[in-house]
Amino acid sequence: MLTYDEFKGRSHFEKPELLAFAYGRLVKDAPEELVARLPIPPMLMLDRVVEITANKSRGRIVAERDVNLDDWFFHCHFQGDPVQPGCLGLDGIWQLLGFYCNWRGGLGSGRALGCGEVEFFGQIRPYDSVIRYEVDVKRYTVMQSAGASMVIGDARLLVDDDEIYTVKGARVGLFRDIQYPDYPIESENSRGGRMER
Numbered sequence: 001m002l003t004y005d006e007f008k009g010r011s012h013f014e015k016p017e018l019l020a021f022a023y024g025r026l027v028k029d030a031p032e033e034l035v036a037r038l039p040i041p042p043m044l045m046l047d048r049v050v051e052i053t054a055n056k057s058r059g060r061i062v063a064e065r066d067v068n069l070d071d072w073f074f075h076c077h078f079q080g081d082p083v084q085p086g087c088l089g090l091d092g093i094w095q096l097l098g099f100y101c102n103w104r105g106g107l108g109s110g111r112a113l114g115c116g117e118v119e120f121f122g123q124i125r126p127y128d129s130v131i132r133y134e135v136d137v138k139r140y141t142v143m144q145s146a147g148a149s150m151v152i153g154d155a156r157l158l159v160d161d162d163e164i165y166t167v168k169g170a171r172v173g174l175f176r177d178i179q180y181p182d183y184p185i186e187s188e189n190s191r192g193g194r195m196e197r
Contacts, residue, residue, distance in 0.1 A: 122164025
């Protein structure tokens with residue numbers, strides 16, 4: 001486990017640390033409002049964060065994921081033509097941006113807010129080796145009055161050093177008091193729908 005200051009001071013994270021964060025066990029003295037999580041497997045699209053830096057409102061995140069012959073999506077997408085869904089690469093970028101918000105000190109639950117432009121010009125297949133995410137953070141903002149934070153970034157996704165996706169204007173926000181820890185019991189936050197802007 002890391003202290004909150006150690007967490008915010010780290011420049012890289014290994015898979016056991018990302019899993020611990022996903023389960024809410026990485027930071028031993030976490031603020032009460034640090035409720036955002038990475039998804040747990042099989043939806044976790046990261047194996048390691050090899051670089052995470054900040055420079056005022058900008059920053060950079062570089063992460064990797066190992067491709068496995070038996071990844072769950074190769075079994076169903078598609079029979080006789082296995083390929084990783086492009087949306088999972090985009091989700092990996094959103095996962096990284098949400099993690100970046102937490103690393104910068106943002107509090108609340110993470111939500112993808114969209115992206116401006118996505119281009120796919122390659123694919124990820126079962127015998128590829130490593131996916132690399134390179135995300136340039138264009139703006140990180142804390143909105144004190146709303147109790148929220150937001151990050152916007154542009155990204156490249158590479159497989160075995162070949163660029164295959166680009167994403168412009170990917171956005172993620174952290175929002176307070178929307179978590180649903182009592183799932184599957186019906187409670188105040190058990191229904192979705194449009195969020196307040």
